[in-house]
Amino acid sequence: MPAIKKAISAENSFGLGLRLSNKASEELNTGDNFELFRNWLAAEDIYVFTMNGFPYGNFHNERVKDRVYAPDWTTTERVSYTKRLFDQLAALIPEGIAGGISTLPISYKHWHSSEDDVQRVFTKGAENISEIVLHLHQIEKTTAKYLHLDIEPEPDCLLENSEEFISFFESHLIPIASKKLQQTLGVDKEEAKRLILRYVTLCYDICHFSLAYEEPIETFRKLESRGISIGKIQVSAALKMLFDEENEDKVWQSLAPFDEPIYLHQVTEKIGDKVKTYNDLPALFQNKKAFTELRAHFHVPIFLERFEALYSTQDQILAVLEILKTQTVSEHLEVETYTWDVLPAALKMDITGSIIRELSWLKERI
Numbered sequence: 001m002p003a004i005k006k007a008i009s010a011e012n013s014f015g016l017g018l019r020l021s022n023k024a025s026e027e028l029n030t031g032d033n034f035e036l037f038r039n040w041l042a043a044e045d046i047y048v049f050t051m052n053g054f055p056y057g058n059f060h061n062e063r064v065k066d067r068v069y070a071p072d073w074t075t076t077e078r079v080s081y082t083k084r085l086f087d088q089l090a091a092l093i094p095e096g097i098a099g100g101i102s103t104l105p106i107s108y109k110h111w112h113s114s115e116d117d118v119q120r121v122f123t124k125g126a127e128n129i130s131e132i133v134l135h136l137h138q139i140e141k142t143t144a145k146y147l148h149l150d151i152e153p154e155p156d157c158l159l160e161n162s163e164e165f166i167s168f169f170e171s172h173l174i175p176i177a178s179k180k181l182q183q184t185l186g187v188d189k190e191e192a193k194r195l196i197l198r199y200v201t202l203c204y205d206i207c208h209f210s211l212a213y214e215e216p217i218e219t220f221r222k223l224e225s226r227g228i229s230i231g232k233i234q235v236s237a238a239l240k241m242l243f244d245e246e247n248e249d250k251v252w253q254s255l256a257p258f259d260e261p262i263y264l265h266q267v268t269e270k271i272g273d274k275v276k277t278y279n280d281l282p283a284l285f286q287n288k289k290a291f292t293e294l295r296a297h298f299h300v301p302i303f304l305e306r307f308e309a310l311y312s313t314q315d316q317i318l319a320v321l322e323i324l325k326t327q328t329v330s331e332h333l334e335v336e337t338y339t340w341d342v343l344p345a346a347l348k349m350d351i352t353g354s355i356i357r358e359l360s361w362l363k364e365r366i
Contacts, residue, residue, distance in 0.1 A: 001016070001044065001046065002044055003352050004352060004355055004356055004359070005044065005045070005046060007356045007359075007360070008356060008359045008360065008363065012045075013045050013046070013047055014045065014046045014047070015046075015047060015048075015049045015050075016041075016046050016047065016048050017048075017049075017050045017051065017052060017334040017335075017336075018048045018050070018051045018052070018089075018092075019051065019052040019055070020051065020053075020085065020088075021056065021057055021058060022056050022057065022077075022081045023057075025081065025084050025085055025088065026084075028088060029084070029088070034088070038091075038092060041092070047092075047093070048089065048092040048093060049093060049094075049097060049332065050099060050100050050101070050102070050232055050332050050334055051085055051088075051089055051099075051100075051101045051102075052102050052336075053081065053085045053101040053103045054068070054102055054103055054104050054152060055068050056070065056071060056077070056078070056081055057070075063261055063262060064262055064264075065263065065264050065280075066108050066110070066111075066264060068104075068263075068264070069104055069107060069108040069111075069157065070108075072104065072106060072107035072108065072111075072121070072125070073103075073104070073106045073107060073121075073124070073125035073128050074107065074121055074124040074128070076128075078128065079132070082101065082103060082132055082149070083131075083132065083135050086101060086135060086136060086139060086147055086149075087139075089101060090139050090143055090145050090147060093145060093147075095145075097331075098145075098146045098147065098148065098331060098332075099146075099147045099148075100147065100148045100149070100150045100201065100203075100231040100332055101147070101148075101149060101150065102150040102151075102152045102203040102231075102232055103149060103150065103151055103203075104151075104152065104154070104157065105151055105153045105154055105157040105158060105159035105165070106121060106125040106151075106157065106158045106168065107121050107125070107157065108156065108157055108158075109156050109157055109158055109160075110156065110279065112158070118158065121158065122158070123172060123176065125168075125172070126172040126173045126176040126177060127176055127180070129149065129173060129177065129200060130173075130176060130177035130180040131180075132149050132200075133149075133177055133180075133181065133195060133196055133199045133200060134180070134181065134184060136148065136149065136199040137181075137185070137195055137199065146198075147199075148198070148199050148200065148201045148229075148231045149199060149200050149231075150201050150202065150203035150231035150232045151165065151200065151201070151202060151203060152202075152203035152205055152208065152234070153165050153202070153203075153205075153208055153209070154205070154208050154266075154297075155266035155268055155277050155297055156264075156266050156277055156279055160212060160275075160277075161209070161214060161275075162202075162209075162212075162214060162219045162222050162223065165202060165228075166222070166223070166226060169200075169228060170226070173196065174193055174196055177192070177200075178192040178193055178196065181195055181196070197227050197228065197229065198229075201228065201229040201230060201231030201232075202223060202228060202229070202230050203231060203232045203233075203234060204216075204219070204230045204232070204233045204320075204329075204330065205234040205336065206233065206234065206236050206237070206313070206316050206317050206320055207234070207236035207237055207238040207297065207299055207313065207336075208236075208238075208297070210238050210240075210295060210313035210316040211266065211275075211295050211296075211297055212268070212275060213268070213270045213275055213295075215319070216320045217323055220323065220327070220329055229330075230329055230330040231330065231332065232330060232332040232334055233320065233329065233330045233332065233334070234334050234335075234336040235302055235333055235334065235335045235336065236299050236302065236317075236335070236336045236337060237299065237300050237301070237302050237304065237312040237313050237314050237316070237317060237337075238295050238297060238298065238300070238312065238313045239255070239258065239298045239300055239310055239311075239312060239313075240293070240294075240295050240296075240310065240311040240312060241255060241293065241295070241296070241310055242292075242293055242311060243290070243291045243292055243293070243294075247309055248290075250308070250309035251309045251310065252285075252288070253308075253309070254307065254308035254309040254310045255281070255296070255310060256285075257344035257345075258281065258296065258344060259281040259282060259285065260342040262341075262342050263298075263339065263342065264279070264297065265281045265296050265298045266278065266279055266280065266296070267280075267281060267283075267284045267294055267295065267297070268294070268296075268297075269291065269293070269295075270293070281296065284296075295313060298339060299336065299337050299338060300312050300343070300347070301337055301343075301347070301354060301357070301358055302314065302335060302337065302358050302361060302362065303357055303358055303361040307344075307346075307347065308346075318365070321365050321366060324366070333362075335355075335358050335359060337354075337355075337358060340354060
């Protein structure tokens with residue numbers, strides 16, 4: 001990390017996006033670990049402004065796949081973990097800036113076979129997130145630090161796109177959390193809604209929204225019209241496959257090395273105004289047909305525009321950056337490429353050098 005800071009922000013403080021598993025978060029609170037970590041940050045002139053609270057368990061070097069969504073928002077484990085992360089962020093974040101923690105989009109779609117079960121999950125999820133709203137309200141009241149929960153839509157989850165996010169927000173979260181806040185805080189309905197909108201926001205992962213085939217400007221306008229904020233923009237790129245009669249075999253050959261056993265790599269295809277999802281790359285390879293365009297949930301380096309016969313959705317990053325030139329869509333930008341260990345051999349480089357290259361690419365375009 002010091003080498004990255006020296007290359008990117010030698011003369012200024014360097015903002016860090018922190019990812020702690022539940023176990024790591026618990027261990028940080030033991031003994032003098034927290035104080036040692038805080039002292040290290042100060043010595044290196046590094047500060048934490050955002051955290052990734054999506055993966056609860058280990059996220060590297062062992063099979064993750066759909067376990068990344070467990071425990072989901074129906075569980076007390078998810079609530080306890082997220083509250084602890086917010087307490088730690090409140091203690092780490094400098095005075096005068098807001099902080100956010102991204103989290104999973106309620107649950108994984110393939111775990112729920114009926115509409116009744118989905119509605120039960122949405123209801124329980126909204127009830128549990130209302131506990132986070134109360135927790136964040138108390139943190140701000142006692143520390144004057146404003147923190148927000150950033151829900152991150154993702155393919156094959158219960159919230160995949162902006163329409164599903166807004167529907168959950170308006171049909172479940174606001175009515176359920178509003179009632180809880182009115183009872184607990186003694187506020188009226190309008191104040192309860194204001195607090196929900198303040199403390200629960202959207203994490204706009206550019207890779208994920210490109211998989212939903214949503215144009216950034218339209219998504220931003222849609223959310224703004226409903227008073228929903230974007231707590232964090234995760235700068236990330238998906239794989240994009242463009243097919244024609246001449247390159248079809250080459251595309252499949254180039255794609256094959258990305259089929260790895262650690263992470264889920266959902267693949268999406270736009271058919272008319274609908275998006276069809278294949279739950280992982282093996283499911284796609286078993287259903288080969290004459291495609292025109294596919295996009296795969298594989299976070300590739302953001303500086304990568306093309307690899308062999310494949311493309312990336314870097315164009316979506318550039319579209320977002322163009323909007324940010326005239327609109328403050330979010331205060332937080334976080335580069336999120338976590339696949340360094342599982343990239344095809346031709347793309348693997350020294351990880352420090354790769355991260356410096358990513359951040360430099362982004363800095364040059366902001």
